[in-house]
Amino acid sequence: MSDLVYMDNAATTKVAPEVYEAIKPYFEEYYGNASSVYRFAGEARKVVDEARETVAEFLGAKANEIYFTGGGSESDNWALKGIAHALKNKGNHIITTKIEHHAILHTCEYLERQGFEITYLDVDEYGRVIPSELEKNIRPDTILISIMFANNEIGTIEPIKEIGAIAHKHGVLFHTDAVQAYGHIRIDVDELNIDLLSASGHKFNGPKGIGILYIRNSVKIGPFIHGGAQERSRRAGTHNTPGIVGFGAATKLANERLEARHAHEIELRDYLVSRVITEIPYTKYNGHPTERLSNNANFSFRFIEGESLLIMLDGENVCASSGSACTSGSLDPSHVLLAIGLPHEIAHGSLRLTLSEYNTREEVDFVIDKLKTIVERLRSMSPLYEDFVKAGN
Amino acid sequence: MSQVIEYSEKVMDHFNHPRNVGEIENPSGVGKVGNAKCGDIMRIYLDIDDSSAKKPEDGIIRDVKFKTFGCGAAVATSSIATEIIKGKTVGEALKLTNKAVQEALGGLPAVKIHCSLLAEEAVHAALWDYAEKKGIIIEGLEPAVKDIEERAE
Numbered sequence: 001m002s003d004l005v006y007m008d009n010a011a012t013t014k015v016a017p018e019v020y021e022a023i024k025p026y027f028e029e030y031y032g033n034a035s036s037v038y039r040f041a042g043e044a045r046k047v048v049d050e051a052r053e054t055v056a057e058f059l060g061a062k063a064n065e066i067y068f069t070g071g072g073s074e075s076d077n078w079a080l081k082g083i084a085h086a087l088k089n090k091g092n093h094i095i096t097t098k099i100e101h102h103a104i105l106h107t108c109e110y111l112e113r114q115g116f117e118i119t120y121l122d123v124d125e126y127g128r129v130i131p132s133e134l135e136k137n138i139r140p141d142t143i144l145i146s147i148m149f150a151n152n153e154i155g156t157i158e159p160i161k162e163i164g165a166i167a168h169k170h171g172v173l174f175h176t177d178a179v180q181a182y183g184h185i186r187i188d189v190d191e192l193n194i195d196l197l198s199a200s201g202h203k204f205n206g207p208k209g210i211g212i213l214y215i216r217n218s219v220k221i222g223p224f225i226h227g228g229a230q231e232r233s234r235r236a237g238t239h240n241t242p243g244i245v246g247f248g249a250a251t252k253l254a255n256e257r258l259e260a261r262h263a264h265e266i267e268l269r270d271y272l273v274s275r276v277i278t279e280i281p282y283t284k285y286n287g288h289p290t291e292r293l294s295n296n297a298n299f300s301f302r303f304i305e306g307e308s309l310l311i312m313l314d315g316e317n318v319c320a321s322s323g324s325a326c327t328s329g330s331l332d333p334s335h336v337l338l339a340i341g342l343p344h345e346i347a348h349g350s351l352r353l354t355l356s357e358y359n360t361r362e363e364v365d366f367v368i369d370k371l372k373t374i375v376e377r378l379r380s381m382s383p384l385y386e387d388f389v390k391a392g393n
Numbered sequence: 394m395s396q397v398i399e400y401s402e403k404v405m406d407h408f409n410h411p412r413n414v415g416e417i418e419n420p421s422g423v424g425k426v427g428n429a430k431c432g433d434i435m436r437i438y439l440d441i442d443d444s445s446a447k448k449p450e451d452g453i454i455r456d457v458k459f460k461t462f463g464c465g466a467a468v469a470t471s472s473i474a475t476e477i478i479k480g481k482t483v484g485e486a487l488k489l490t491n492k493a494v495q496e497a498l499g500g501l502p503a504v505k506i507h508c509s510l511l512a513e514e515a516v517h518a519a520l521w522d523y524a525e526k527k528g529i530i531i532e533g534l535e536p537a538v539k540d541i542e543e544r545a546e
Contacts, residue, residue: 311465344429382461383461386416
């Protein structure tokens, strides 16, 4: 077992060795600007086109519908602000959910200040959007529905196909933030009725600083970054050739290994979950029991607080994440955990472990053993646990 | 989902090896502040020897224990607060400020300053409980608050 146990793959992932090898020549050898005329730049141009083809094929899209961006947050910003701006004469209402990533939520808040109206849909106790609720909220002036493919905290997968069908039935565009899903779930944009889709390279063993926005050819949207003819004049900036090559290589790898990764992660995750919920009392497993990302486990341990838990896990060289207020820089715990109905004090004690194909059974056992000791120790220091025990529980 | 919190070595020491964790049976005073909603709760127990005290302020804090639900800074501030007041007089304990707690810990990140306030208030709340039980008035001691926001308002 290596010294570091990395179980925070929803935050970021390791660049796969195969991806790293694919990227290297575009730093060292073929560093030409893909937009230059001379033959030396031809190689860069060629691989950018190839990566675009790979991504398009993976999504069931056309190559000219794939736009490379600086990452998931940029793609989300572009989709929302771009559509809002392009369709503002048609309407000013956008529907999203309460459990989106802040790249969506903060952009929506920005649009509200610009005069747009946003509906934030509730979700059920598992974090799923209720399609009938979505349909009820569609108005004649609704121009966009933006609902994430899978949630980054609790891993819940949304009923995307149904959502897309409802959007199209009402002639409304559908964007999905697929940052957690792309490369982990097979996606066909036509089958799922998706008009725009955001993805990010570093969430599936590609490099950081590269993302895509899929924009269906029929969608009217303006450029987000002005200043050059790159990306069909819609996203200016010299092509990030190594990043784009990396995104393409990671997509190729995901395409080849998706089912094998899935099986490995599910086996480890289910083992982890069953041991944690049987061996650590007063633990809640958050998120959907089946409709969830294969690598995500999210727990709430009652009577303890998440940051303390993370620091103690860090002391054991375990990397994990929490939705406690102390780790979010505010007094409120995770908006996702509150949206699925957890009381504040239970949301504060949450822990997210997100696995990858590189994790082993030995690591999972190690983490469970450490967790048991740490949770017990924190409870022994907790006045909430003291009250609970004294109350005769 | 999370942000990096940089703690001083002293904070980490008190978090990893908290002093005076526990409960006291039949304590002279108990104080509890904070709320689970915001993610921090501290409870401090005092055992005060006032057998030879001429004034209420002269009682000696013979023992002090704490229990805390909260982040790394919340645990560390409670721990150091108990360490500072242990063996001191009631009057001296009353003078414990959040600033002294911060300084003793080698500083706290800006977002964690409220934890030091909570530690100060927990000590005051325990002293208030002691004064009430005894039916005495300790000069300079204000009624206990349930949370630090009450003081701020």
